[in-house]
Amino acid sequence: MLQQVELYSALGKAEQNNLFSQLEQIYAALPATSCEGCATCCKWGSPPAFFIEYLNLYRHVRDNMKDSWREILGKSTEYFYLELVDVNQKCPFLNDSNQCSVYSVRPFACRSYGLLSKQDFETGDRGLELLAKKFKDEYDLIIPQEIINYKLPWCGKVTSQTGTHLAKSTLAGLAAQIGALDYTFFPQELVDQEGTLLPFPVHLANTVLGSGARARKIKVMKQYVDQGSKELLQGFVEKAAAFQF
Ligand code: SF4
Ligand code: SF4
Numbered sequence: 001m002l003q004q005v006e007l008y009s010a011l012g013k014a015e016q017n018n019l020f021s022q023l024e025q026i027y028a029a030l031p032a033t034s035c036e037g038c039a040t041c042c043k044w045g046s047p048p049a050f051f052i053e054y055l056n057l058y059r060h061v062r063d064n065m066k067d068s069w070r071e072i073l074g075k076s077t078e079y080f081y082l083e084l085v086d087v088n089q090k091c092p093f094l095n096d097s098n099q100c101s102v103y104s105v106r107p108f109a110c111r112s113y114g115l116l117s118k119q120d121f122e123t124g125d126r127g128l129e130l131l132a133k134k135f136k137d138e139y140d141l142i143i144p145q146e147i148i149n150y151k152l153p154w155c156g157k158v159t160s161q162t163g164t165h166l167a168k169s170t171l172a173g174l175a176a177q178i179g180a181l182d183y184t185f186f187p188q189e190l191v192d193q194e195g196t197l198l199p200f201p202v203h204l205a206n207t208v209l210g211s212g213a214r215a216r217k218i219k220v221m222k223q224y225v226d227q228g229s230k231e232l233l234q235g236f237v238e239k240a241a242a243f244q245f
Contacts, residue, residue, distance in 0.1 A: 007058065007207055010185050014055050019181050023052055026177050030111050031161040039098040041113050044152045045083060046091040046199035049107035052181040054203035060105040062245035068101065070241045073208060076201035077240040080213070081220040081233050083199075084131075087146050092201050107200065108178055114158025117165040121154040139218050142225060208243045209236060 014020060049057070061072060075092035083089050095101045100110070132143040160166075182191045190196060198206075205213055213236075220232045 011055055011059060013184060017184060019052055020056055022181060023056060026174055027111060029174055033158050033160050035114060035158045039094055042094040043090040046079060046201050047107060047109035048197040049200050050178050050182050051185055051196040053107045054200060057102055057105045057200055069245060073240045073243055074237045076204045077237045079201040080205035081217055082224060084143050084147060085221045085225050087144055108175055112171050114155045115160060115166045118154045120168045123151045141222050208240045
């Protein structure tokens with residue numbers, strides 16, 4: 001994904017083409033909801049977001065959350081490296097009061113959670129069985145079974161303004177409209193294969209840590225799993241925390 005220089009050019013393009021207003025209009029098609037606010041859905045990990053949603057988050061954090069930059073960058077870096085091996089990783093934007101610190105720019109996945117009936121709800125295959133096998137065979141790295149098997153449960157505590165669940169096709173149609181905004185930045189084929197759909201902290205780590213981050217990921221994960229150590233990770237957290245949005 002894009003590093004900072006390219007990211008600034010993408011932000012300019014998004015503004016020129018009114019993509020942020022279009023994104024807001026798509027979000028506005030969802031009914032307002034309320035729920036018990038237990039934050040279970042935010043502790044499963046960080047949900048995927050389209051690139052345009054990441055740009056929306058990025059400029060919000062840049063313009064409104066300067067005091068939290070270090071914390072966001074540190075937690076996102078840790079999430080990026082350990083999401084597959086540490087069962088305690090949760091969305092880095094969940095604050096200590098169990099509230100979303102980026103609520104106004106949270107992605108479609110968070111906004112639409114709870115809007116499907118139990119019958120229609122499915123989390124899909126995250127492909128972790130295959131990935132775990134590859135890690136074991138190639139790096140002798142064990143992904144915890146709890147992470148491989150975890151499925152976000154359906155939540156029946158969401159009350160929608162309309163009082164009804166949405167049809168699956170309605171949500172899929174709105175998600176496709178957001179995906180189409182990503183065609184401005186990436187080939188349609190990549191977007192349609194969900195190549196631009198990544199958790200916020202992973203988008204952010206790609207911007208902040210550069211292209212070598214993925215290559216270093218295995219070493220960091222292995223040190224954590226084999227030795228219970230975060231020594232390597234700490235170096236990358238320090239580097240990321242110095243980043244200026
Ligand atoms: S949507 Fe459900 S799981 Fe998520 S915070 Fe609300 S009540 Fe909890
Ligand atoms: S972005 Fe906000 S609402 Fe979505 S998982 Fe993270 S803390 Fe929860």
